[in-house]
Amino acid sequence: MPDDAIEARIPASCPVTISEILRRAWHHDLAGLKALLSVPGRASVQEPTTGETPLHAAIRSCGARTQKNNNEAPAEKSASVDIEAAKAVVHELFLSGAIWNDVDSNNETPGCVAARLAQDDLYNECVSAGMRAELLFGLLDGYEALDSDAEEEDEDNGEDKANNREDAATNEDTEHQDDAPEDIILESDPDRAFLPPQTEGTVTSAAYLRANLTYTDGKLVDDQNNGVMMAWETSIMRSSVDALLPGLPAGKRILNIGFGMGIIDGMFRETQPSRHHIVEAHPEVLKHVETSPDCTFGKDWEASASEGAYKIYAGKWQEVVPGLLEQGELYDAIYFDTFGEDYSQLRMFFTEYVPALLDEGGIFGFFNGLGADRKVCYDVYTKVVEMHLADAGLDIEWNELDVDMKGLEKEGKGEWSGVKRRYWTLDKYRLPVITLMG
Numbered sequence: 001m002p003d004d005a006i007e008a009r010i011p012a013s014c015p016v017t018i019s020e021i022l023r024r025a026w027h028h029d030l031a032g033l034k035a036l037l038s039v040p041g042r043a044s045v046q047e048p049t050t051g052e053t054p055l056h057a058a059i060r061s062c063g064a065r066t067q068k069n070n071n072e073a074p075a076e077k078s079a080s081v082d083i084e085a086a087k088a089v090v091h092e093l094f095l096s097g098a099i100w101n102d103v104d105s106n107n108e109t110p111g112c113v114a115a116r117l118a119q120d121d122l123y124n125e126c127v128s129a130g131m132r133a134e135l136l137f138g139l140l141d142g143y144e145a146l147d148s149d150a151e152e153e154d155e156d157n158g159e160d161k162a163n164n165r166e167d168a169a170t171n172e173d174t175e176h177q178d179d180a181p182e183d184i185i186l187e188s189d190p191d192r193a194f195l196p197p198q199t200e201g202t203v204t205s206a207a208y209l210r211a212n213l214t215y216t217d218g219k220l221v222d223d224q225n226n227g228v229m230m231a232w233e234t235s236i237m238r239s240s241v242d243a244l245l246p247g248l249p250a251g252k253r254i255l256n257i258g259f260g261m262g263i264i265d266g267m268f269r270e271t272q273p274s275r276h277h278i279v280e281a282h283p284e285v286l287k288h289v290e291t292s293p294d295c296t297f298g299k300d301w302e303a304s305a306s307e308g309a310y311k312i313y314a315g316k317w318q319e320v321v322p323g324l325l326e327q328g329e330l331y332d333a334i335y336f337d338t339f340g341e342d343y344s345q346l347r348m349f350f351t352e353y354v355p356a357l358l359d360e361g362g363i364f365g366f367f368n369g370l371g372a373d374r375k376v377c378y379d380v381y382t383k384v385v386e387m388h389l390a391d392a393g394l395d396i397e398w399n400e401l402d403v404d405m406k407g408l409e410k411e412g413k414g415e416w417s418g419v420k421r422r423y424w425t426l427d428k429y430r431l432p433v434i435t436l437m438g
């Protein structure tokens, strides 16, 4: 359990200009804080050794929510922390540019601290601020993409975005502050907040598609041991098929993007679809499909239906799917689960293609691993996706599933043994069920 005492979080060694801001935030001194926040960057200063930001301080000092400091229990409120004052400070910090997803030395964002302390109102403030920042990122990203070369952008974006935001947040700023004279607060990097959540691995799409892959028992990993697909996700695939094809009727038209271990395609196939199209980009996955005795989606499967009804299209969906549109294909169920791509690609898929490829009454779903390495990021991305789907003319309902966390609790252990990064940490999965609006 982290030590939440003020002495532990704002140690005596803290430069005075930083500790002054942190202390005012800690004590919810809104007027005093406002005067200091007129200088850009001050809302996101970090204590050099603990990584405490003013947001962490304002939330942490509330302590764990109990009957005593819960605003819903007014009779006892006088003897307690004033959550409304804390909310006002948090709100002011966000208005002044505080960063929603900076992590401290305990690897907690301000939202993580609020969740641990059961401070729901403060947690919701963090989620709303995260949503605003990520929506803005989407706008900026779209603008920048206009004149950049696709391949170069793939590499560059990926490098910036997929790499660990926690490292960037703690190390960079701490380094800068170490170099600075004590009475000057350096302006924080204004782009720091605008990082999308990590994808399942920390690779770029271009690097992933060049990597060697290994199918072992229960996993597909790349040559850096990034988990591309893992058998523990089978129950999620099962629930996704059940949601996409309610009642599992035969004769439906299905499109699946990303073959991986073929888990979901095996389940789709069992329903005896009239059309079953799969798009897969990785040469080694395609080779596995053609040559592995364990895989039954090769030529024989394609030949078992009329020409073109069952087919694996080789190539990136970005190149294949426009052709499906031109062919006039329509589907009853579309599923999207790729690897190494950031959220902008999923958004492009459901904005530009799903409304045209989904037949009336059809259902679209995707593997919802966005921000799944911490609850606050997952909650932020739930809201971001809702907004972007609505923009695309799509309705969404979430089915919340329990995830059996046995074997998934610890980095490098159980299911994660031999896998570089534990990309799933949550005991609830939000399964998207998406339909055309109105």
Ligand SMILES: C[S@@+](CC[C@H](N)C(=O)[O-])C[C@H]1O[C@@H](n2cnc3c(N)ncnc32)[C@H](O)[C@@H]1O
Pocket (backbone or CB within 6 Å): 205, 228, 229, 237, 257, 258, 259, 260, 261, 262, 263, 264, 265, 279, 280, 281, 282, 285, 315, 316, 317, 318, 337, 338, 339, 340, 341
């Ligand atoms: C997580 S796996 C899919 C797992 C699958 N749902 C299952 O049940 O086994 C992701 C797959 O998407 C493929 N992929 C990655 N980028 C792609 C792209 N741009 N177009 C098509 N396939 C892609 C990967 O090679 C990989 O096979």
